[in-house]
Amino acid sequence: xxxxxxxxxxxxxxxxxxxxxxxxxxxxxxxxxxxxxxxxxxxxxxxxxxxxxxxxxxxxxxxxxxxxxxxxxxxxxxxxxxxxxxxxxxxxxxxxxxxxxxxxxxxxxxxxxxxxxxxxxxxxxxxxxxxxxxxxxxxxxxxxxxxxxxxxxxxxxxxxxxxxxxxxxxxxxxxxxxxxxxxxxxxxxxxxxxxxxxxxxxxxxxxxxxxxxxxxxxxxxxxxxxxxxxxxxxxxxxxxxxxxxxxxxxxxxxxxxxxxxxxxxxxxxxxxxxxxxxxxxxxxxxxxxxxxxxxxxxxxxxxxxxxxxxxxxxxxxxxxxxxxxxxxxxxxxxxxxxxxxxxxxxxxxxxxxxxxxxxxxxxxxxxxxxxxxxxxxxxxxxxxxxxxxxxxxxxxxxxxxxxxxxxxxxxxxxxxxxxxxxxxxxxxx
Amino acid sequence: xxxxxxxxxxxxxxxxxxxxxxxxxxxxxxxxxxxxxxxxxxxxxxxxxxxxxxxxxxxxxxxxxxxxxxxxxxxxxxxxxxxxxxxxxxxxxxxxxxxxxxxxxxxxxxxxxxxxxxxxxxxxxxxxxxxxxxxxxxxxxxxxxxxxxxxxxxxxxxxxxxxxxxxxxxxxxxxxxxxxxxxxxxxxxxxxxxxxxxxxxxxxxxxxxxxxxxxxxxxxxxxxxxxxxxxxxxxxxxxxxxxxxxxxxxxxxxxxxxxxxxxxxxxxxxxxxxxxxxxxxxxxxxxxxxxxxxxxxxxxxxxxxxxxxxxxxxxxxxxxxxxxxxxxxxxxxxxxxxxxxxxxxxxxxxxxxxxxxxxxxxxxxxxxxxxxxxxxxxxxxxxxxxxx
Numbered sequence: 001x002x003x004x005x006x007x008x009x010x011x012x013x014x015x016x017x018x019x020x021x022x023x024x025x026x027x028x029x030x031x032x033x034x035x036x037x038x039x040x041x042x043x044x045x046x047x048x049x050x051x052x053x054x055x056x057x058x059x060x061x062x063x064x065x066x067x068x069x070x071x072x073x074x075x076x077x078x079x080x081x082x083x084x085x086x087x088x089x090x091x092x093x094x095x096x097x098x099x100x101x102x103x104x105x106x107x108x109x110x111x112x113x114x115x116x117x118x119x120x121x122x123x124x125x126x127x128x129x130x131x132x133x134x135x136x137x138x139x140x141x142x143x144x145x146x147x148x149x150x151x152x153x154x155x156x157x158x159x160x161x162x163x164x165x166x167x168x169x170x171x172x173x174x175x176x177x178x179x180x181x182x183x184x185x186x187x188x189x190x191x192x193x194x195x196x197x198x199x200x201x202x203x204x205x206x207x208x209x210x211x212x213x214x215x216x217x218x219x220x221x222x223x224x225x226x227x228x229x230x231x232x233x234x235x236x237x238x239x240x241x242x243x244x245x246x247x248x249x250x251x252x253x254x255x256x257x258x259x260x261x262x263x264x265x266x267x268x269x270x271x272x273x274x275x276x277x278x279x280x281x282x283x284x285x286x287x288x289x290x291x292x293x294x295x296x297x298x299x300x301x302x303x304x305x306x307x308x309x310x311x312x313x314x315x316x317x318x319x320x321x322x323x324x325x326x327x328x329x330x331x332x333x334x335x336x337x338x339x340x341x342x343x344x345x346x347x348x349x350x351x352x353x354x355x356x357x358x359x360x361x362x363x364x365x366x367x368x369x370x371x372x373x374x375x376x377x378x379x380x381x382x383x384x385x386x387x388x389x390x391x392x393x394x395x396x397x398x399x400x401x402x403x404x405x406x407x408x409x410x411x412x413x414x415x416x417x418x419x420x421x422x423x424x425x426x427x428x429x
Numbered sequence: 430x431x432x433x434x435x436x437x438x439x440x441x442x443x444x445x446x447x448x449x450x451x452x453x454x455x456x457x458x459x460x461x462x463x464x465x466x467x468x469x470x471x472x473x474x475x476x477x478x479x480x481x482x483x484x485x486x487x488x489x490x491x492x493x494x495x496x497x498x499x500x501x502x503x504x505x506x507x508x509x510x511x512x513x514x515x516x517x518x519x520x521x522x523x524x525x526x527x528x529x530x531x532x533x534x535x536x537x538x539x540x541x542x543x544x545x546x547x548x549x550x551x552x553x554x555x556x557x558x559x560x561x562x563x564x565x566x567x568x569x570x571x572x573x574x575x576x577x578x579x580x581x582x583x584x585x586x587x588x589x590x591x592x593x594x595x596x597x598x599x600x601x602x603x604x605x606x607x608x609x610x611x612x613x614x615x616x617x618x619x620x621x622x623x624x625x626x627x628x629x630x631x632x633x634x635x636x637x638x639x640x641x642x643x644x645x646x647x648x649x650x651x652x653x654x655x656x657x658x659x660x661x662x663x664x665x666x667x668x669x670x671x672x673x674x675x676x677x678x679x680x681x682x683x684x685x686x687x688x689x690x691x692x693x694x695x696x697x698x699x700x701x702x703x704x705x706x707x708x709x710x711x712x713x714x715x716x717x718x719x720x721x722x723x724x725x726x727x728x729x730x731x732x733x734x735x736x737x738x739x740x741x742x743x744x745x746x747x748x749x750x751x752x753x754x755x756x757x758x759x760x761x762x763x764x765x766x767x768x769x770x771x772x773x774x775x776x777x778x779x780x781x782x783x784x785x786x787x788x789x790x791x792x793x794x795x796x797x798x799x800x801x802x803x804x805x806x807x808x809x810x811x812x813x814x815x816x817x
Contacts, residue, residue, distance in 0.1 A: 019666070022677060052662040057506070068666055068678060073659040075509065076668035076678075077502065078532050084466075084499035088506025088514075089659055091490050092464050096510065096660050114502075117495040267492075275485040284488040286463060286512070 017041035017051070019071045026065055030216075030224025032183035032209025033063055033130055037070065039186050040101065040128065043193035044072075048307035050300070054097045057086040059106035062136040062211075066101040080111030083118045086125050094268055094285075095296065097126070097197060104131040104206075105143040108164055112144070119173035119202045121267040126196040126203045129166060132211040140214030147250040151218050163248070167259050170204045171243040177203035178260040180246065182231040183210060183224075185256060192258065198304070201266050208254055221251070430600045430653075435459050435592075435628035439487050445620045449587040449613040450475035450517070452620050453543045454483065456591025457515045459622065460630050462541070463489040464512040466503035468496055468522060471555040472611040473545035476517040497525035504540045505533055509667065511658040513595060513633060515541040519611075520549045520562050523569070530604055531570030534692060536667045537646060539598040539633075539656070541591065543607040545614040548800035557800025558611035560722055560773040566606045567751045573689050575696035577703060578606040578751040580721040584618045590748070596631040597703060601652035601695055608750055610773065612723040612802060636663065644674040648687050650694035700752040707746035714743030716815045717765045719758070719782055721747040723802055724771050731808035740816045750778070758785035767815035771795035771808050791815060 009020040018041065027033050044051060051072060058067035060079035067074035077085045082100045090098045100107070107115050107129050118125060134152060135141040142152035142159050145166065149158045167178050177199060179192040189207055196203035210216055210227035221227060230251060239257040246255045265273065272290055276283045283290060439458035447455070454476045457465070465484070467477040477493070484491040490512075494500040497518055504514040518526060523544050533540055548554040549561050566578045577597050579590045587609060594605040636643055636655040643663045647654045657665040670678040671685045696703065707725075709732075711717055716735070720728045725746045735742045743765070747754065758768070758781075767790055770779040779794040786792050795811045797803045 019664075053660055055510075055659045068668065071664050073509075073657075073664055074666045075506065076666070076670065077505070078528055078669055081498065081502040081529060081532075084494060084502035085506035087492070087494075087499070088464070088466060088503030088508075089510040090506075091492060091503070092507035092510035092512040092514075093660055113495050114499050117499070271490075279485050283485060285490065287488055 014038065014041045017044060017071055019069055022069055025069055027062060028211075028213045030210060030212035030227075031062070031136075032132065032207065032211075032224070033066065035183055035186050036101075036128065036130055036189060036207050036209065037066055039189040040066075040099070040193055041070070043190045043197060046190070046308070046311060047194045047197040048304040048311065049097050049197050050303070050307075053095060053300075054099060055086070055089050056099045056101055057082045057089065058100070059102040059111060060137070061103045061106050062132075063101060063103035063130040064106055064137070070101075080106050080109070080114065082106065083111060083114040083123075083125070083127070087114075087118060087121075087123050090124055091268065094124075094293065095300070098124070099126045099128065099197075101128045102130070103136070103143075104129055104133070104145045104166065105135045105141075108144045108166060108169070116169065116173040119170055119175040119204065122174060122176055122201045122264055122270075124200050124202070124266045124268060126193065127205065128193065129204065129206045130209050131166065131206050132209045132215060134211045134215040136211050136214055140211070140218055145248075147248055147252070149250050150215070152215070153218070165243070165247040166204070166206045167246045168243040171260055174202070175204045175260065176201035176262050176264055177258075178206075178243065179204075179258040180206040180208065180254075180256050182208040182228075182235055182254060182256060184228045184231040184235065188256070195258075195261075199261075200269075201264065208248070208256075430596060430631050431634075432596070432629035433632050434626040435630045436461055437625035439463075439489070440622060440625040440628060441483075442622050442624045445622065446617055447584060447620050448475060448615050448617045449581065449584040449609055450545060450615065451479045452584040452587035453517060453545075453591050453607060453609070453614075454479035455620070455622060456588040457513075457541065457595065458483060458487055458489065459588070459625075459628050460513065460541075460592045460595035461632070462513045462515045462595060463487070464504070464507040464514045465489065465491045465516060466494050466500040466507070466514070467491075467516045468494055468500050468518070470497075470519050470522045472547055472614050473517045473519045473522075473543065475614070476543060476545070480515075497522035498528060501526040501529040501533065501540075501542070505529060505536065505538050508538045508540055509536075509656070509659050509665075511633065511635065511660075513539070513599070515543070515591075515595075517543040517545065519545050519547045520559075520565075521552060523562060523565065527565070527569035530576070531572060531574060532669045533604045534570060534574040534576065535669050535688075537602040537654075537692075538604070539595075539602050540604050541594045541598055541607065542604060543591070543609065546608065546610045548611075548798075554800045556611070558723065558773060558802060559798075559800060560608075560610055560724065561775075561777070561798070563608060563750060563772075563774065563777040566608055573693055575693045576604050576606055576751055577601065577696060577749070578608045579705075580608045580747060580750045581613060582722055582725050582746070583613060584616060584620045586748075587613065588620055588622060592628060592630065593705075596629070599631040599633060601699070601703075602654065602656065603652075603696065606751075608722070610722050616723075635661065637661075640664075645676040646672070646674045646691075648674060648691040650691050650698050652695060652699065696752050700754075701756070703749060703752060704754050704757075705748040706754055706757060707744075707748055709744040709746075710741075711743035711745055711761060711765075713741060713764075714761075715741045715766045716769060716812050717743045717745050717761055717767075718769045718771070718808070718812065719745045719747065719778070720771055721750060721778070722773075724773060727803045727805055728771055728808050730805035731812060734805070734809050735812040735816075738813075740812060742812055747778070753778075753781045753785070755781075755785045758782055759787070761790070762786040763789035765790050767791035767793055769793045769795060769808065769811045769815050771797065771803050771811070773797050773800075773802065 054072045056074040058064040059082040067076045141154040210224045465480040481491040548557040548559040598605040634655045666676040671680045673679040776794040776796040
């Protein structure tokens with residue numbers, strides 16, 4: 001076993017971006033975080049950004065461990081505080097590219113206040129939010145995004161809170177780049193992270209991801225691959241979608257894509273503008289005038305461009321991309337950049353092979369109006385084997401160990417507290 | 430401690446008439462602080478306002494965060510990105526900061542936090558004075574932590590001790606807390622800011638050696654270890670988890686003991702070097718008044734009156750609150766008949782005095798909670814009683 005690990009460490013294409021001396025990692029088989037980290041590492045490589053200038057900040061939780069595995073300057077902070085720590089880093093040294101990598105419980109639950117304020121300020125941060133609808137590290141409790149009726153260890157009879165739709169929240173708060181993908185869309189995740197690394201302003205990338213150990217198991221939704229199938233069946237690609245229509249119902253449709261990309265001055269740019277008015281042209285921040293900083297930034301941009309060019313010149317063996325189905329047509333609202341970005345259709349050939357399904361009606365769903373788009377997906381879901389997209393009622397009724405025969409109807413629950421509710425999770429806290 | 434002359438850009442040399450809050454901001458700027466993140470709260474807000482006003486001309490960054498939790502979190506990030514950092518608050522805000530004060534202790538992040546104490550508990554009396562957060566400063570965060578706390582008694586000392594706080598913080602890589610009070614914070618007095626070349630500051634010490642030898646920590650119970658700066662290419666990792674010297678998580682009982690011992694002994698083991706006291710006629714005194722902050726200035730009147738009555742009274746003013754001057758109290762215990770401890774709380778530091786006196790001298794608490802300074806007469810009465 002250990003020799004396998006050594007072999008893996010030596011041969012991994014990610015050896016330069018991951019801390020191989022910290023492998024193996026703690027994440028469960030089927031968890032989506034690992035593939036997000038891979039996407040991130042790949043995006044960093046492709047972006048051409050100097051790895052020395054990247055700082056990764058995480059909060060607490062399963063995703064919070066990302067900071068400990070990536071081979072960049074990295075800070076593992078307290079629960080929910082990754083964003084303010086990242087804010088401090090960015091403002092203390094504007095040359096750094098600061099990435100926050102954390103979970104939805106950390107970012108939108110305990111850290112929700114920081115999340116909205118960083119977006120409001122258009123703080124120049126890349127925020128990658130792994131949204132698995134559960135607090136994994138502590139044993140599968142309900143989170144601010146857990147969809148209605150899902151069972152969690154603290155909602156043993158089904159969730160009855162209203163969840164956040166993170167793209168809507170971020171849009172309202174002022175984020176200037178908002179994308180959502182699922183673990184199935186790893187290339188799109190890479191693409192989005194790459195774009196975010198290269199742009200200025202607050203970028204928020206949500207990745208819906210499976211937690212097989214807790215969320216999926218407790219809801220009898222199968223394993224990680226089953227959930228990928230669900231993503232395939234239920235994802236609707238819609239760049240520029242109205243963020244008010246991105247809510248996620250329990251095992252329901254998931255609108256994915258790049259929803260927002262706009263430009264407005266970042267916190268630092270606004271601060272510079274104010275200070276230069278006040279102090280004059282010799283205004284300095286940390287001993288550097290604005291023209292000096294701009295010149296440095298320009299030089300760095302050129303270096304990035306050169307690295308990117310060198311990278312693209314390399315013969316790319318990964319051109320299985322060519323075999324992929326045609327790109328989904330970019331919607332009208334998508335920013336001009338979208339045209340050149342290689343957004344793929346949600347259907348991933350590898351996963352297709354894995355799941356052994358027919359082509360999902362991806363292309364059709366993406367282009368026409370939302371109403372029309374919603375229908376074929378529903379059909380697809382209905383057609384899918386029960387195991388994969390079982391209606392929630394059935395799932396609940398079918399559970400053996402979770403609360404017997406109590407679905408969304410709470411009445412029955414009131415009296416008999418089920419004795420043998422959870423013998424299941426004994427996660428460390 | 431290696432020191433250099435202060436950067437003149439942050440030093441507003443000359444005589445000023447300013448309050449303690451403003452003097453704290455000036456002290457920070459003089460010491461080389463170029464990053465301030467804070468949240469408004471009476472009676473500390475003036476420090477933030479002063480820093481915000483001065484930041485553009487000095488070339489510093491000021492940001493008003495969404496709360497105190499975020500403020501201190503931003504300091505941690507900024508400190509590891511290479512800046513000297515500070516914030517200011519009072520009790521309710523300090524309570525929020527306590528979470529990441531623990532992270533700062535654990536990650537050995539230098540920072541200065543001024544707590545301009547107001548009357549509590551809870552929201553209390555925002556505009557009234559207090560010395561009620563003495564214990565919170567040390568025992569606020571969960572787990573075993575050691576911090577340094579200094580207690581100025583005047584606006585001039587607010588300036589001087591803020592510079593000192595930065596120096597200690599940089600050298601020991603520990604949060605240093607300025608425990609002042611509303612009275613000193615809002616009291617206007619003459620403050621003389623020396624020329625920059627007369628202000629000695631400890632510069633940020635960033636690691637610059639070979640990458641394979643780079644360690645963010647060294648668990649030898651000493652100060653003086655370099656920080657690692659983000660962006661320098663060392664790919665450091667820091668965490669609030671129990672960690673090894675590389676900064677990687679290593680949450681075992683054995684490693685926990687190593688880390689906690691280091692954190693505690695780094696301060697306790699160097700207490701003699703850190704502690705500063707202001708003593709007046711303590712040798713041969715029958716009664717020693719132990720006081721700090723604004724209370725020490727009230728006590729002066731009582732001490733003078735008692736001396737006129739022929740009582741041999743000494744004054745021991747605590748400039749350094751934490752680590753506590755165990756040794757000095759221990760030396761005086763048994764020689765003096767009694768310690769008199771006036772403070773604007775229900776009796777906090779008096780417990781430390783009792784502990785260190787070990788029953789060899791009487792310890793009389795002159796506690797005065799509620800939100801006002803003492804009437805000197807009350808302290809005088811206590812001195813008389815102590816002398817009996």
